[in-house]
Amino acid sequence: MQEKLKKSRQLYSEAEKVIPGGVNSPVRAFKSVGSTPVFIKRGQGALIEDVDGNTYLDYVGSWGPLVLGHRHPKVMEALHQCLEQGTSFGAPTELETELARIIVDALPAMDMVRLVNSGTEATMSAIRLARGYTGRDKIVKFEGCYHGHADFLLIKAGSGALTLGVPTSPGVPQSTAEHTITVPFNHLDILRKVFEETGQEIAAVIVEPVPGNMGVVPPLPGYLKGLRALTREYGAVLIIDEVMTGFRSAYGGAQVLFDIEPDLTCLGKIIGGGLPVGAYGGKREIMSQVAPSGPVYQAGTLSGNPLAVTAGIATLKILQEEGVYEELETKSAQLEKGLREAAGAAGLNLIFKRVGSMLCTFFTSDDVYDFETATRSNTEQYAHFFKLMLDKGVYLAPSQYEAAFMSLAHTKEHIERTIEAAYHSFAEVARLK
Numbered sequence: 325m326q327e328k329l330k331k332s333r334q335l336y337s338e339a340e341k342v343i344p345g346g347v348n349s350p351v352r353a354f355k356s357v358g359s360t361p362v363f364i365k366r367g368q369g370a371l372i373e374d375v376d377g378n379t380y381l382d383y384v385g386s387w388g389p390l391v392l393g394h395r396h397p398k399v400m401e402a403l404h405q406c407l408e409q410g411t412s413f414g415a416p417t418e419l420e421t422e423l424a425r426i427i428v429d430a431l432p433a434m435d436m437v438r439l440v441n442s443g444t445e446a447t448m449s450a451i452r453l454a455r456g457y458t459g460r461d462k463i464v465k466f467e468g469c470y471h472g473h474a475d476f477l478l479i480k481a482g483s484g485a486l487t488l489g490v491p492t493s494p495g496v497p498q499s500t501a502e503h504t505i506t507v508p509f510n511h512l513d514i515l516r517k518v519f520e521e522t523g524q525e526i527a528a529v530i531v532e533p534v535p536g537n538m539g540v541v542p543p544l545p546g547y548l549k550g551l552r553a554l555t556r557e558y559g560a561v562l563i564i565d566e567v568m569t570g571f572r573s574a575y576g577g578a579q580v581l582f583d584i585e586p587d588l589t590c591l592g593k594i595i596g597g598g599l600p601v602g603a604y605g606g607k608r609e610i611m612s613q614v615a616p617s618g619p620v621y622q623a624g625t626l627s628g629n630p631l632a633v634t635a636g637i638a639t640l641k642i643l644q645e646e647g648v649y650e651e652l653e654t655k656s657a658q659l660e661k662g663l664r665e666a667a668g669a670a671g672l673n674l675i676f677k678r679v680g681s682m683l684c685t686f687f688t689s690d691d692v693y694d695f696e697t698a699t700r701s702n703t704e705q706y707a708h709f710f711k712l713m714l715d716k717g718v719y720l721a722p723s724q725y726e727a728a729f730m731s732l733a734h735t736k737e738h739i740e741r742t743i744e745a746a747y748h749s750f751a752e753v754a755r756l757k
């Protein structure tokens with residue numbers, strides 16, 4: 325494999341001289357799998373090509389946004405047209421209202437939405453708003469959930485922070501961390517106890533409805549409804565972080581799938597169609613507290629950027645077409661079934677978790693339902709599996725604790741090829757066990 329990545333290795337050593345760790349986001353560094361990151365040159369549909377000319381079936385999809393695959397013709401066409409008008413104005417455009425309208429119409433619990441530039445900005449702003457609205461300081465987050473890298477959310481966090489073994493980062497002041505209460509996901513009894521003790525001080529509970537940053541951990545039946553009831557009882561704002569699941573788990577997001585009515589929702593990824601975007605929105609009563617209509621300040625020079633908004637609108641319009649989510653489900657179920665059979669054939673008893681087009685293979689035989697059980701997975705075996713799959717032309721997340729994302733561009737043949745590669749790779753992992 326190393327020979328096949330000659331140019332990537334050269335580029336990586338150049339990058340390391342001027343960019344910390346050679347990458348602009350830690351998960352890209354392939355650190356946990358002990359390998360050279362692949363430098364990508366282009367993508368088309370479900371495929372990406374690296375600088376050495378190798379092609380891969382892409383199940384990372386830019387970490388979730390590319391539900392249509394790379395360079396969807398309608399998104400590209402819309403972007404070309406938009407580019408002709410300019411790149412940024414720092415003034416309102418009609419496009420922003422169009423995207424806001426599409427989002428608000430898709431989410432029954434959302435009356436208003438503010439566009440920002442990333443998921444981190446969305447969650448950070450939603451927390452400030454919840455604090456401003458309730459006049460309380462404390463927030464509750466779940467172990468292994470990742471809501472971007474704002475100080476008060478980078479505590480027992482998942483994603484790259486977990487992969488690199490720094491779920492709580494140095495640099496987060498103790499005085500900030502002490503306002504964040506962390507509890508295990510899927511344990512309503514523990515959360516209830518926290519509310520009984522400090523419920524009147526809690527401004528918000530923030531949750532990924534399907535945690536996708538400690539692998540994929542589906543909520544237990546009734547759990548999200550229980551969260552809703554508890555937050556309502558104590559007057560805390562329920563923030564559903566749908567940066568990953570928004571317009572992926574269902575049109576709208578996981579809150580539509582699980583029929584949950586949050587007070588605030590955070591979005592990102594898919595609503596920008598592969599360009600940098602984020603959003604937070606919710607009930608009019610809360611959102612009208614945001615500046616300039618209210619006192620809670622939040623701003624952004626490039627917020628609602630025309631190109632990002634255009635790619636988002638084009639993407640969401642395609643997702644409105646009949647049968648799209650059924651197609652994603654069918655393809656994802658086919659992949660899950662094939663992977664299960666491949667692991668079984670190799671004599672590996674593994675745990676597969678999937679919600680719609682987000683799938684994760686845990687290298688453990690114990691059930692996974694929270695941070696503690698997710699981190700029982702054998703990450704060395706995952707690393708080995710990852711490298712074998714990469715060598716066979718399948719690009720998975722270089723971390724146990726991320727999802728594999730299915731796109732509409734993946735074909736039956738692509739999925740069969742992936743399963744075939746998995747048969748060989750699982751067998752190899754089993755041999756070295």
Ligand SMILES: N[C@H](C=O)CCC(=O)O
Nearest residue numbers: 349351387483484537726
């Ligand atoms: N899991 C992260 C976001 O959803 C992966 C992307 C990143 O950190 O660069």
